[in-house]
Amino acid sequence: MTSKNIILHDMCLRDGMHAKKEQISVEQMVKVATAMDAAGVPYIQVTHGAGLGGNSLQHGFALASNEEYISAVADAVSKTIISVLLIPGLGTMSELKSAYEAGARSVHVATHCTEADTSPQHIAFARELGMDTSGFLMMSHLNTPKGLTEQALLMESYGANTVYITDSAGYMLPENVTEIITMLKDKLKPETEIGFHGHHNLGMGVANSVAAIQAGATRIDASVAGLGAGAGNTPLEVLAAVLERMHIPTGTDLFKLMDIAEDIITPMMDHMVRVDRDSLTLGYAGVYSTFLLHAKRAAQMYGLSARDILVELGRKKMIGGQEDMIQDTAMTLAKAKGLLKEAV
Amino acid sequence: MKKIKCALIGSGNIGTDLMYKVMRSEWLEPVWMVGIDPASEGLARASKLGLKTTAEGVDGLLPHVEEDGIQIAFDATSAYVHAENSRKLNAKGVMMIDLTPAAIGPLCVPPVNLKEHADKQEMNVNMISCAGQATIPIVNAVSQVQGVEYAEIIASLSSKSIGAGTRANLDEFTFTTSNAIEKVGGAKKGKALAIINPAEPPIIMRNTIYCLTEGEPDKAAITASILNMIEQVQKYVPGYKLVNGPTFFDNKVAVFMEVAGLGDYLPKYAGNLDIMTAAATRTAEMFAEEILNGKITLTPVEAA
Numbered sequence: 012m013t014s015k016n017i018i019l020h021d022m023c024l025r026d027g028m029h030a031k032k033e034q035i036s037v038e039q040m041v042k043v044a045t046a047m048d049a050a051g052v053p054y055i056q057v058t059h060g061a062g063l064g065g066n067s068l069q070h071g072f073a074l075a076s077n078e079e080y081i082s083a084v085a086d087a088v089s090k091t092i093i094s095v096l097l098i099p100g101l102g103t104m105s106e107l108k109s110a111y112e113a114g115a116r117s118v119h120v121a122t123h124c125t126e127a128d129t130s131p132q133h134i135a136f137a138r139e140l141g142m143d144t145s146g147f148l149m150m151s152h153l154n155t156p157k158g159l160t161e162q163a164l165l166m167e168s169y170g171a172n173t174v175y176i177t178d179s180a181g182y183m184l185p186e187n188v189t190e191i192i193t194m195l196k197d198k199l200k201p202e203t204e205i206g207f208h209g210h211h212n213l214g215m216g217v218a219n220s221v222a223a224i225q226a227g228a229t230r231i232d233a234s235v236a237g238l239g240a241g242a243g244n245t246p247l248e249v250l251a252a253v254l255e256r257m258h259i260p261t262g263t264d265l266f267k268l269m270d271i272a273e274d275i276i277t278p279m280m281d282h283m284v285r286v287d288r289d290s291l292t293l294g295y296a297g298v299y300s301t302f303l304l305h306a307k308r309a310a311q312m313y314g315l316s317a318r319d320i321l322v323e324l325g326r327k328k329m330i331g332g333q334e335d336m337i338q339d340t341a342m343t344l345a346k347a348k349g350l351l352k353e354a355v
Numbered sequence: 356m357k358k359i360k361c362a363l364i365g366s367g368n369i370g371t372d373l374m375y376k377v378m379r380s381e382w383l384e385p386v387w388m389v390g391i392d393p394a395s396e397g398l399a400r401a402s403k404l405g406l407k408t409t410a411e412g413v414d415g416l417l418p419h420v421e422e423d424g425i426q427i428a429f430d431a432t433s434a435y436v437h438a439e440n441s442r443k444l445n446a447k448g449v450m451m452i453d454l455t456p457a458a459i460g461p462l463c464v465p466p467v468n469l470k471e472h473a474d475k476q477e478m479n480v481n482m483i484s485c486a487g488q489a490t491i492p493i494v495n496a497v498s499q500v501q502g503v504e505y506a507e508i509i510a511s512l513s514s515k516s517i518g519a520g521t522r523a524n525l526d527e528f529t530f531t532t533s534n535a536i537e538k539v540g541g542a543k544k545g546k547a548l549a550i551i552n553p554a555e556p557p558i559i560m561r562n563t564i565y566c567l568t569e570g571e572p573d574k575a576a577i578t579a580s581i582l583n584m585i586e587q588v589q590k591y592v593p594g595y596k597l598v599n600g601p602t603f604f605d606n607k608v609a610v611f612m613e614v615a616g617l618g619d620y621l622p623k624y625a626g627n628l629d630i631m632t633a634a635a636t637r638t639a640e641m642f643a644e645e646i647l648n649g650k651i652t653l654t655p656v657e658a659a
Contacts, residue, residue, distance in 0.1 A: 067507055067546055067548065068565040068567075069509055069563075069565075099525045100525050100528075100529070100548060101548050103526045123551065125514060125553040126514060126551050126553065128519070128523070129522045129525050131523055132524065153553075327558075328554035328558070330550065330552050333552070336561065336563075339599050342599040342602070343598070
């Protein structure tokens with residue numbers, strides 16, 4: 012067991028944007044970030060839910076630009092480091108540069124778990140800017156431990172100082188996490204850190220994060236009160252309490268985290284972020300957590316069940332970023348059921 | 356019938372697929388295939404089909420341009436080397452069709468603006484990107500009916516169809532395509548998103564086009580314009596197909612397309628290769644036709 016400090020990275024103001032349909036205001040972000048800073052959270056991620064370049068019809072338009080959010084939060088915090096998400100194919104290096112200029116000093120460069128070779132220019136550029144740079148392998152359950160290790164080695168070779176296993180669908184079980192992180196620990200350079208980003212769709216966010224730490228991960232993404240896509244991220248204050256019981260230091264103030272969850276984040280929620288029929292379907296079927304609200308919307312539009320749409324998306328192996336295929340799939344299902352006319 | 360002799364530069368996925376299309380052309384004859392790796396599969400295939408090959412890049416081709424009468428070259432290498440390739444070949448009077456995101460010449464989407472470029476005798480035209488070729492005709496079809504404030508396209512591509520060059524340079528793909536949505540599509544602002552999906556069996560290329568119209572969309576006119584445009588594209592890409600839409604929500608028009616390829620080099624799922632190589636072939640044919648009819652004469656471009 013490690014007694015090394017575990018770095019907690021809060022996702023409320025990025026993954027949480029998904030659960031809020033990108034409608035968190037600059038003032039709310041400043042309030043949350045100030046409280047996180049006071050509670051000793053070392054890193055917080057601040058961007059549109061889909062990251063840099065995320066403002067779009069595909070992913071929704073936020074209330075402010077990424078630069079506006081980042082610079083407002085940067086002015087408000089003293090110790091907490093601000094990170095951003097960058098998915099190549101959506102975000103670009105010029106957007107990373109302007110995020111850096113606004114105050115971001117850390118980045119998750121995210122690719123689907125088999126496509127790490129779309130990230131070399133972005134990872135190298137982030138390092139050139141002097142940013143703390145993580146490679147972020149989304150939908151990790153869709154690759155084997157060996158395959159994930161190869162992808163992680165690629166990201167390490169591009170210059171990532173941390174590589175994340177990212178359970179975007181909240182599908183993984185602790186034994187999967189243990190196996191993968193153990194292999195990464197063995198193959199990556201000793202100075203490369205390993206991270207884990209969980210979703211709580213099967214209620215395994217905390218257990219998976221603990222398994223990751225026990226296998227050698229030192230960075231854990233979570234969000235206070237779980238505010239995030241699907242059934243939410245690993246609830247950060249719960250993980251902090253568990254780690255405290257395990258005598259694993261995180262440098263955070265547990266009671267302050269509990270207060271943020273209860274007094275600030277929960278009242279911000281538009282719906283209770285929890286395991287329910289649809290978010291459980293995500294975890295069970297291995298579907299990208301962000302698809303949840305889009306599927307609910309499409310279900311309502313065409314008179315279908317969100318669960319049917321999600322299962323079909325899982326069957327068609329749709330991945331993060333293909334939100335357009337939710338409406339498309341719903342329209343095709345609706346046509347098959349006679350609920351929608353054929354195209355002219 | 357007399358044909359215009361062509362060189363294919365780049366022996367990767369795009370260059371190899373292009374070779375099969377150019378071979379079938381009534382107007383074009385592929386003579387050279389240029390690569391940089393003597394072990395590349397593309398060069399081996401070209402050699403087997405009777406093309407002359409070199410693994411020494413464009414410099415390996417230059418001494419043969421005059422004796423072999425090369426008049427059109429296709430560049431399917433990368434944005435970084437295209438400018439130099441183009442300069443060298445233009446200086447010998449060879450017209451360039453650029454399949455990289457370099458975009459130093461005017462942007463070309465055949466059913467939208469090819470005729471215009473041929474009339475101007477351009478010596479370098481750029482084919483934008485596969486996503487651009489698959490989506491800009493639809494954006495243009497909408498903007499022919501009414502103003503488009505913003506257009507956004509999402510291209511889903513199978514992992515197996517995306518070569519190393521595109522993977523390492525996704526930003527160039529994004530910038531070139533976004534810019535072309537404005538310049539050629541006619542949208543005031545354009546945005547392009549690309550998703551690479553590794554599913555097995557590989558997914559067929561999908562493209563979603565969203566347009567925000569200025570004012571309430573004229574549904575009937577927009578639908579008719581889109582359907583007409585799809586027919587124009589189908590003339591050179593038979594697998595270009597409407598899956599869902601056009602569907603309207605407030606001032607948003609959404610169109611869901613799929614592109615199946617002909618299966619020349621990669622299997623049918625790789626419609627992204629086909630739409631790019633078919634558009635490039637059609638562009639070259641238009642120029643070839645004009646050259647053969649004596650309407651245009653290619654002249655060497657003085658080096659700056």
